[in-house]
Structure formats: structure tokens, C-alpha cells
Amino acid sequence: MRKQALNICKSIIKWFRKPIVKLLGFNLVNKHTGVYTAQDIAIAQNFSKVIKNILTCSETELHSYDFILRQVTDCKIANMPGGPGGENFGKWEKYINPSGIGLIQSPGEFAEFALYLTDLKIQNAVEIGVCYGLTGYFLCALLQRVNPSVKYYMVDISESNLFCFDLFANILNIKKYIPATSEFFEGEKFDFVFIDGDHSYQGVTGDILNLGQHAQVCVAFHDVYGHEYDGLSGGVCRAWQEFMANYKERFKAKVFSEYPDKWLGIGVGEKI
Numbered sequence: 491m492r493k494q495a496l497n498i499c500k501s502i503i504k505w506f507r508k509p510i511v512k513l514l515g516f517n518l519v520n521k522h523t524g525v526y527t528a529q530d531i532a533i534a535q536n537f538s539k540v541i542k543n544i545l546t547c548s549e550t551e552l553h554s555y556d557f558i559l560r561q562v563t564d565c566k567i568a569n570m571p572g573g574p575g576g577e578n579f580g581k582w583e584k585y586i587n588p589s590g591i592g593l594i595q596s597p598g599e600f601a602e603f604a605l606y607l608t609d610l611k612i613q614n615a616v617e618i619g620v621c622y623g624l625t626g627y628f629l630c631a632l633l634q635r636v637n638p639s640v641k642y643y644m645v646d647i648s649e650s651n652l653f654c655f656d657l658f659a660n661i662l663n664i665k666k667y668i669p670a671t672s673e674f675f676e677g678e679k680f681d682f683v684f685i686d687g688d689h690s691y692q693g694v695t696g697d698i699l700n701l702g703q704h705a706q707v708c709v710a711f712h713d714v715y716g717h718e719y720d721g722l723s724g725g726v727c728r729a730w731q732e733f734m735a736n737y738k739e740r741f742k743a744k745v746f747s748e749y750p751d752k753w754l755g756i757g758v759g760e761k762i
């Protein structure tokens with residue numbers, strides 16, 4: 491009975507799809523799960539507004555931490571488990587999206603990192619591990635505002651969480667490579683490489699060897715203080731420490747962190 495009702499709903503949506511897409515500006519039919527919920531639609535509409543804000547922002551706004559932070563908090567953040575020492579989002583809690591979909595980032599450190607990127611000359615970028623894709627859409631919008639011809643490649647082993655890709659592909663220079671891993675691009679030289687996929691030591695090290703070490707402007711790693719991955723042969727923390735030691739002649743390290751040595755953290759190796 492429930493299945494029948496769902497099928498009728500799907501047919502109605504399919505039937506009215508074209509006028510609805512025209513009205514809302516995006517596709518209501520989720521290729522993977524069937525139909526987006528009202529909450530998903532609200533998130534997508536909200537996120538579209540943020541992306542448009544970024545693409546049309548002034549030069550002053552583009553280099554303003556407050557402006558970027560406001561866009562980040564307007565996007566909402568994903569509902570993630572806290573850090574291993576009981577760390578949580580504290581003041582950012584009110585920006586968590588209860589449905590779970592959002593940037594898988596802590597707003598303060600992510601806004602600082604995004605601001606840092608706006609000063610770099612980036613022609614092409616690759617993010618390994620995109621999940622919902624919202625971080626990718628956000629960073630691509632910023633880089634595209636700086637350089638309208640930038641190309642942003644999104645890589646993941648699974649498409650099951652990717653949110654409204656087609657909607658954002660209409661306005662952003664994004665391209666998805668899913669399912670794929672960094673191995674597919676082995677040895678390619680991207681200006682900006684963002685490593686946030688397999689969080690095991692072997693996984694991160696593989697991403698460094700395949701892509702990170704070849705970054706022309708910078709390579710970034712999410713979770714350089716993510717001790718919840720220590721059990722995976724040392725996880726991101728160990729891989730980051732080794733990267734800083736082994737590549738110090740080629741990359742200058744810096745970290746954006748609100749929870750130093752405890753949780754999350756975005757480590758960046760900037761090409762010297």
C-alpha cells in the first residue's frame with residue numbers, strides 16, 4: 491500500500507517535473523533515492539542562494555572573513571559525531587542541519603581556509619572524497635569568483651550521498667569522477683588538491699603519492715587533528731606529520747584549526 495502511494499507520488503512528480511523545475515530552478519527527482527524531501531529542497535534552495543551570493547560578491551566581500559563565514563553558516567553544516575575527546579561544535583551547533591546534509595567542516599576554520607584560497611592563483615582543483623558535495627560546490631564557487639575559468643574535479647568512490655549535482659553543475663565549473671579514487675589521476679598536476687577521502691594512513695599516503703605531491707600551488711588535508719582515525723595505522727594525523735617532514739623542501743606547512751591537536755583541522759602544504 492505504502493509502496494503504491496509512493497509510486498503514485500513519483501509519477502505525479504515526474505508528470506509535473508518540467509513546470510516544477512522551471513518554478514524552483516532545479517530538479518526535484520533524486521536519481522538515487524527517488525524523491526527529495528521538503529527539507530532537502532529547502533537546503534538546496536538555500537545553498538543555491540549562497541552559491542549565487544559568492545559568484546556575484548564584490549572584491550571586498552571576496553576577501554572578507556565575515557562575508558565568507560556568513561556564507562558558510564548560511565549553508566549549514568553536517569551533523570557529525572564529535573571528536574574522540576568529547577569535542578563538539580559548541581557555538582556552531584545552531585548551524586547544524588538536523589537532516590545531516592551540509593558541509594562536513596567546522597565553520598570557523600573552514601572559512602579561514604576558504605579565505606586563504608581566494609588569494610591564490612588556481613586554474614584547476616581536485617577534491618578527493620566529496621560525500622554530499624557541498625564543500626566542493628562552495629570552494630568551486632569561491633575559486634570561480636576569483637578565476638571564472640577554473641575547473642573543479644570531484645572524486646569519490648560512491649555517488650550515494652552526492653546532493654543535487656546537476657543543479658550546481660548548471661552554474662559551477664564542476665566535473666564529477668565517481669566512482670573513482672586518486673589513482674585514476676596518478677601523476678597529474680593540479681594547482682589545488684584537497685585530500686578528504688580514505689582517512690586511513692595508507693589511504694592518505696596513497697592520495698599524496700598519486701596527486702598531493704604534484705600540487706602546483708597547494709595541497710590541503712582535512713582532519714589533520716582527527717584522532718578518531720588514529721586506529722587506522724595512524725590515520726590522517728600520522729600521514730600529515732610525515733608529509734610535513736618528507737616534503738618540507740617543496741611545501742611550507744600551515745594549519746587552520748579551531749580545535750588544535752584535538753579534532754578536525756585543515757592542514758595545508760603551500761608550494762615553495
Ligand SMILES: C[S@@+](CC[C@H](N)C(=O)[O-])C[C@H]1O[C@@H](n2cnc3c(N)ncnc32)[C@H](O)[C@@H]1O
Binds near residue numbers: 617620622623645
Ligand atoms: C569525510 S567525507 C568527505 C567530506 C567532504 N570533503 C566535505 O568536506 O564535505 C569522505 C568521503 O570520502 C569518500 N572516500 C572514501 N575512500 C575514498 C577513496 N579512496 N577515494 C575517494 N573517495 C573516498 C567517501 O565515500 C566519503 O564520501
